[in-house]
Amino acid sequence: MQLTEHFADTELGVAGADPRLIQNASFLCLGVLEPLRLQFGPVAVHDGYRDLAHNLRVGGKLDSYHLFIGGQAAADISVTGEGCDAVFDWLRLESGLPFDKVILERNAQGFSATVHIQVDRLNAPRRQAFTGSTGDATDYIPSTVN
Secondary structure (H helix, E strand, O other): OEOOOOOEHHHHOOOOOOHHHHHHHHHHHHHHHHHHHHHHOOEEEEEOOOOHHHHHHOOOOOOOHHHOOOOEEEEEEEEOOEOHHHHHHHHHHHHOOOOOEEEEEEOOOOOEEEEEEEEEOOOOOOOEEEEEEOOOHHHOEEEOOO
């Protein structure tokens, strides 16, 4: 099932899921991923919804937006042909999009690995930005947001 024009329920991990999870995924796609695709081209979703067991296996926080609790949703993405740094900078400095938090996550070697984007359809966007290591929110460094 298509959530929006360019994103399917399978990409966000909500195929056959509870309607609330589908609403959260659709909100993320419509509010952030579709405009991101319009700006840069195809967006690859590496991780969207996680059930609790999956979240624990990958070292996710117990309150991770990947759990889609309440109105929350998150996706770890990259953009075909564009570096994660450029995507992160556009999101936080130019886009004006209603994200709650965007994180430029780096791998163990220190290279940009993915951009984490989270939203909350039930609350106003905080528009926070950070850089840090994948799977470890303890060493995130705040970044400027316009």
